[in-house]
Amino acid sequence: MTADPTLTDLAQQATSARRAPDYGHDALITCDRLVRIFSADGIEVQALQGLDLLVREGELMALVGASGSGKSTLMNILAGLDTPTAGAARVAGHDLLAMTAKDRLAYRRTVVGFVWQQTSRNLLPYLTAAQNVALPLQLAGDRSRRGRHARAERVAELLELLEVADCRDRRPHEMSGGQQQRVAIAVALANDPAVLLADEPTGELDSHTAEQIFAAFRTANERLGTTIVIVTHDQAVAGEVRRTVAIRDGRTSTEVLRRSEVDETTGRERVVAREYAMLDRAGRLQLPADYIRALDMRDRVALELEEDHIGVWPDDSTER
Ligand SMILES: Nc1ncnc2c1ncn2[C@@H]1O[C@H](COP(=O)(O)OP(=O)(O)OP(=O)(O)O)[C@@H](O)[C@H]1O
Numbered sequence: 001m002t003a004d005p006t007l008t009d010l011a012q013q014a015t016s017a018r019r020a021p022d023y024g025h026d027a028l029i030t031c032d033r034l035v036r037i038f039s040a041d042g043i044e045v046q047a048l049q050g051l052d053l054l055v056r057e058g059e060l061m062a063l064v065g066a067s068g069s070g071k072s073t074l075m076n077i078l079a080g081l082d083t084p085t086a087g088a089a090r091v092a093g094h095d096l097l098a099m100t101a102k103d104r105l106a107y108r109r110t111v112v113g114f115v116w117q118q119t120s121r122n123l124l125p126y127l128t129a130a131q132n133v134a135l136p137l138q139l140a141g142d143r144s145r146r147g148r149h150a151r152a153e154r155v156a157e158l159l160e161l162l163e164v165a166d167c168r169d170r171r172p173h174e175m176s177g178g179q180q181q182r183v184a185i186a187v188a189l190a191n192d193p194a195v196l197l198a199d200e201p202t203g204e205l206d207s208h209t210a211e212q213i214f215a216a217f218r219t220a221n222e223r224l225g226t227t228i229v230i231v232t233h234d235q236a237v238a239g240e241v242r243r244t245v246a247i248r249d250g251r252t253s254t255e256v257l258r259r260s261e262v263d264e265t266t267g268r269e270r271v272v273a274r275e276y277a278m279l280d281r282a283g284r285l286q287l288p289a290d291y292i293r294a295l296d297m298r299d300r301v302a303l304e305l306e307e308d309h310i311g312v313w314p315d316d317s318t319e320r
Contacts, residue, residue, distance in 0.1 A: 023281065024090070028194060028227050029055035029078065034087035036073050036250075047073040049250035050087065052280055057194075060221040060228045062237065065247035071231045074247070075199045078229070079114050080107045092194035109140055113188030113226075115181065117200035122184035123172045129183045130155050130168040136190040158186040161223060162216050178209035182216050189220055196220065198230045202237060214240055239273075252278045253286045287312070 005013070024030030036048040047070045055061060065071050076082040077089055077096060089096040092111050099107060116122055123132045133155045141147070159165045162182040167175050175183065181201055188196055198217065202210035214237050221228050230237070244256045258273045279285050287297070295314050302313040 024054045026056070027054040028057040028059075028092055029053065029229070030088070030090045031074070032088040034074070034077070034089055035085045036070075036077065036082070037085045047250055048077075048084070048087075050280070051247070051251050052278070053245065053252050055195075055227060055229060057227055058221075058225055059243065060218065060241050061230070061243040061245065062241045063229060063231045063245050063247060064233070064235075069247045070250040071247055072199055073250075075114075075197055075229075075231055078195070079112055079197055080104050109136065110191050111194050113191070113193040113196045115184045115188050115196070115198040115201045117203040119172070119177055119180040119184065119204060122187065123180060125172050128169050128171055129159060129164060129175070129179075129186075132172075132183060133158055133186045133190050136187060140191050154190065155186075158189055159183070161219060162186050176209075177205050178212055181205065181213050185213075185216055185220060189224065189226065192224070192226075194227060196226050196228045198228070200231055200233065202232065202234055207234075207236065210234060210237060248286065248289075251286065254278065254288055 023032055031051050031053040034048050034051040034053075035046070038045045038047055049070075051070065051074065053074075063071055063074070073082070077084055078091060080096065080099070084097060091107075094103070094107055094111060123129075124135070127135065134151055137151045137154060156165070156168075159168055162185055164175075164179050164182045164186070167179050167183060172180050172183075184201075185196075185198075188198075196217075201217075202213050205213060217228055217230060218240070220226050230241070239258075242258050245252050246254045246256075248254075255276045255278060256273050257276065258271050260269050261272050262268070263270050275288070277285055277287060291297075297312075297314050300315040300317075302311075302316055304311040304313070
């Protein structure tokens, strides 16, 4: 770029900016500067403070963060149960800020499936496992004999996939917590949603059962190709996915990506994890709290642009 741009330069810049693809144009889930403000008793709480998040089709990812960081608020928005105060959110081509009540109902029935922490919130207590899985299919439509047959097949297929075929005629109180959550995943997958959202799905389970539930999510992701977003406090669960995004104070702050690598000396496969910080479109970067503490960084830091990286140093100036 020249220091003193001509009118032609400016016109060219404006044209190329217009031609640049929209943020998240190729993502299945796009959250763009998402804001959610709650007002209770005259006090405002900013649960989401300009959160950016992109999730691609076919991903299985975890969202982690301290209590109160905004995870459930984000999940409720993506589930179509709550609306953002500002920003943009799109899921599988649906604009979550522009939906009518009718669109929202159809969205919740067919585009997203959800699994909640409380096993009791996921299933109707007076229906069997098979009836619970059949319910969303019935609500979605085809009541013909052919429809009934296809429905029964789909129910059997899903219970089989999630290894709870033996529970088909049992009511929730006749199943273990782990079996109930597997059936809940089958219910959530019944209408073949584009996205499966799970908010602390292993929160009420012991660690061994939690691992099995997690394996069930992985099966759904690999076999059905469903995009899955899981909120979890469980570090072991978070470590099982390729991508973990951390939310801090209503914004995405860091991201851990894991990939498998074959160790050259032992020939064994091992998982290599690398932590990334999120850079927003205004160029803002949130440094991890432990990095800041380790170098006692405060208020102002020194920056230096190198050929292939940017250095960040504690403030070394004498002017305080
Ligand atoms: N309906 C509401 N009315 C007022 N404030 C709310 C409401 N829902 C959430 N908040 C506030 O918004 C912030 C984010 O809450 P949220 O439930 O999204 O956090 P979270 O990360 O899911 O926490 P946890 O891990 O404890 O479930 C908190 O300060 C919370 O008190």
